[in-house]
Amino acid sequence: MKLVKDTPKHVVLSTKDLAIGYTSKNYKNTVASNINIELHCGELVGLVGANGIGKSTLLRTLTAIQHPLSGTIILNLEPLSGYSAVELAKTMSLVLTEQIVSKNLSVFELIALGRQPYTNWIGSLTAKDIAMVNNALKLTNIKDIKNKKCFELSDGQLQKVMIARALAQDTDLIILDEPTTHLDMYHKAYILKLLQSLAKETQKTILFSSHEIDLAIQLCDRLIVMTEDEVASDTPCNLIIKGTFNSLFPKDLITFDETNGNFRVKK
Amino acid sequence: MPNKNTYQLAFSLLILMLILCFIINISLGSVSISNSELIEIFFGSSNNNTFKKIVLDYRLPKALTAIIVGSGLGVSGLMMQTLFRNPLAGPFVLGITSGASLGVALTIMGSSVFGGLLANTLVSKWGIVAAASAGSFLVLLSVLIVSTKIRDTMAILIIGLMFGSITTAIVSVLSYFTSAEDLQQYIFWGFGSLGNLSWEEVFILLIIYSVGLLLSLASIKALNTLLLGENYARSLGLHIKKNRMLIILATSLLAGTITAFSGPIAFVGLAIPHITRQIFNTSNHKLLLPAVFIFGAIIMLICDSIAQLPNSDYTLPINVITSLFGAPVVIWLLVRKRKMNF
Numbered sequence: 001m002k003l004v005k006d007t008p009k010h011v012v013l014s015t016k017d018l019a020i021g022y023t024s025k026n027y028k029n030t031v032a033s034n035i036n037i038e039l040h041c042g043e044l045v046g047l048v049g050a051n052g053i054g055k056s057t058l059l060r061t062l063t064a065i066q067h068p069l070s071g072t073i074i075l076n077l078e079p080l081s082g083y084s085a086v087e088l089a090k091t092m093s094l095v096l097t098e099q100i101v102s103k104n105l106s107v108f109e110l111i112a113l114g115r116q117p118y119t120n121w122i123g124s125l126t127a128k129d130i131a132m133v134n135n136a137l138k139l140t141n142i143k144d145i146k147n148k149k150c151f152e153l154s155d156g157q158l159q160k161v162m163i164a165r166a167l168a169q170d171t172d173l174i175i176l177d178e179p180t181t182h183l184d185m186y187h188k189a190y191i192l193k194l195l196q197s198l199a200k201e202t203q204k205t206i207l208f209s210s211h212e213i214d215l216a217i218q219l220c221d222r223l224i225v226m227t228e229d230e231v232a233s234d235t236p237c238n239l240i241i242k243g244t245f246n247s248l249f250p251k252d253l254i255t256f257d258e259t260n261g262n263f264r265v266k267k
Numbered sequence: 268m269p270n271k272n273t274y275q276l277a278f279s280l281l282i283l284m285l286i287l288c289f290i291i292n293i294s295l296g297s298v299s300i301s302n303s304e305l306i307e308i309f310f311g312s313s314n315n316n317t318f319k320k321i322v323l324d325y326r327l328p329k330a331l332t333a334i335i336v337g338s339g340l341g342v343s344g345l346m347m348q349t350l351f352r353n354p355l356a357g358p359f360v361l362g363i364t365s366g367a368s369l370g371v372a373l374t375i376m377g378s379s380v381f382g383g384l385l386a387n388t389l390v391s392k393w394g395i396v397a398a399a400s401a402g403s404f405l406v407l408l409s410v411l412i413v414s415t416k417i418r419d420t421m422a423i424l425i426i427g428l429m430f431g432s433i434t435t436a437i438v439s440v441l442s443y444f445t446s447a448e449d450l451q452q453y454i455f456w457g458f459g460s461l462g463n464l465s466w467e468e469v470f471i472l473l474i475i476y477s478v479g480l481l482l483s484l485a486s487i488k489a490l491n492t493l494l495l496g497e498n499y500a501r502s503l504g505l506h507i508k509k510n511r512m513l514i515i516l517a518t519s520l521l522a523g524t525i526t527a528f529s530g531p532i533a534f535v536g537l538a539i540p541h542i543t544r545q546i547f548n549t550s551n552h553k554l555l556l557p558a559v560f561i562f563g564a565i566i567m568l569i570c571d572s573i574a575q576l577p578n579s580d581y582t583l584p585i586n587v588i589t590s591l592f593g594a595p596v597v598i599w600l601l602v603r604k605r606k607m608n609f
Contacts, residue, residue, distance in 0.1 A: 015548060065498075065501075084504075084505035085501070085504045085505070087504075088504065089503050090504070092504040094498075094499070096498055096499060096502075098498060098499075099496070100495045101493070101496045102494040102550045103550070104544070104548075104550040105494060105550050109550075113492060113494070113495060113503065114503070116492055117504040119488070121485065122487055123487065123491055123553065150380030169503070
């Protein structure tokens with residue numbers, strides 16, 4: 001009983017005194033430092049912050065595309081730097097903002113590419129692979145479009161397909177870079193709601209960066225808020241109480257309304 | 268989506284067409300040989316030694332070369348288009364053929380320009396193969412190194428063309444100083460020809476081509492992953508650099524040796540993958556690569572049959588036919604770009 005109390009939920013990803021940024025020959029550009037975050041199993045976590053604050057840099061560092069300046073990242077109890085490319089692909093899947101190169105793939109084919117880390121040298125799908133793809137189609141509610149070509153899809157549908165592809169990759173952690181850009185208000189809410197139910201149903205950890213702070217506050221289990229002074233990580237309620245959102249943006253145009261949990265334009 | 272049976276039917280039809288084109292190709296030529304005579308030759312019961320020699324030592328190796336050239340250039344063009352994410356890429360556009368040309372020009376004409384005994388011994392078939400392969404590999408490698416610095420695909424295309432210009436300039440310098448005899452030999456190589464290969468040379472070509480083909484089979488999975496873009500491919504555990512080298516190696520082996528043996532064959536590498544994509548309506552390389560392979564072979568056999576100008580004493584350079592056939596296809600693709608599958 002005590003053991004359960006000590007570890008209420010399995011930690012999937014954690015950082016310790018992480019500093020992120022860019023280095024070149026002569027200088028070091030630190031974007032953010034002193035980042036201590038913990039992502040738990042089955043949590044939906046939103047990453048918010050103003051433009052240029054370093055959200056992308058943080059995601060690039062957490063996904064091992066670039067090295068941290070200092071500090072450590074632990075993924076499933078192992079340091080991130082120790083992962084091989086294939087091991088990492090079996091633990092962490094991504095949904096990126098960039099467009100896929102070939103939209104002549106069918107939805108099924110594209111989602112099946114998520115099984116690449118598990119398939120043989122020529123990429124043959126086993127019965128298990130096909131079952132995983134079908135499960136991903138079911139979870140994201142896109143069974144009806146599985147034979148369509150990607151160029152036939154709307155932005156909202158395509159985003160669901162990319163999420164299904166990440167699900168098919170069968171990883172503990174899914175990281176999405178601004179999954180709601182280019183979507184209308186309904187589909188923004190739809191995608192984030194989908195992520196919320198996926199986290200609950202599959203017990204995967206889902207981390208996404210977003211500018212939809214209002215929606216993120218309503219739907220996320222935890223928020224990572226990047227401001228000039230700090231990188232705060234807590235439940236949305238605690239962050240509101242602490243007043244973290246007040247320092248998110250310059251105060252000349254918009255202010256945070258703590259009672260409603262959203263931003264308002266100054267009149 | 269077409270199911271498995273549709274694809275099986277399509278592949279059966281393609282293979283049937285390939286066999287048909289192969290037979291037609293062998294039966295056509297400047298000397299008219301009847302079908303019954305052909306059958307007798309193949310079953311060894313023919314007594315006409317001249318016809319036997321024409322069919323077994325000229326037409327048969329030529330038909331095999333056509334299959335190797337068409338399928339090899341088609342496959343390497345397909346790999347380049349996927350790797351560079353550019354529908355207009357191909358061995359020709361990215362300078363691989365001009366690299367091979369430079370290598371061959373250096374071996375054929377370098378001997379008279381620079382002189383020396385060593386240079387003379389290089390002008391063997393092996394020397395030309397090695398030079399062409401090295402030339403194409405070096406140019407492709409240079410384009411690739413530059414492409415890691417620049418992400419814009421159009422820029423890479425222009426860089427490929429620039430490499431082509433540089434090699435053309437060097438070839439011009441060599442041509443200016445070389446002997447007329449060597450120059451003629453080089454120009455004839457540039458016309459492209461499927462018919463000058465002995466059985467021994469076809470055998471050498473076949474070995475290197477097979478290695479290149481095996482490497483291209485090994486990169487099918489990587490090619491499919493690259494359809495998502497490099498960042499997604501990396502997130503799926505693909506070693507981008509390793510696989511990039513594998514694809515380049517396969518391409519330079521295929522396109523380099525084919526160019527060395529049969530000269531720079533225009534447009535095939537670019538046009539075949541597009542035509543195949545239009546017909547099969549897929550981007551999956553597991554289907555596309557074998558389809559491009561068979562289709563390339565068929566087209567090349569047809570082009571060669573036309574180039575023979577059956578029942579006449581003349582033979583057109585193979586490049587005339589492939590360009591006459593290829594250029595309109597490229598124009599047609601550009602005009603139809605909105606509907607192009609990639």
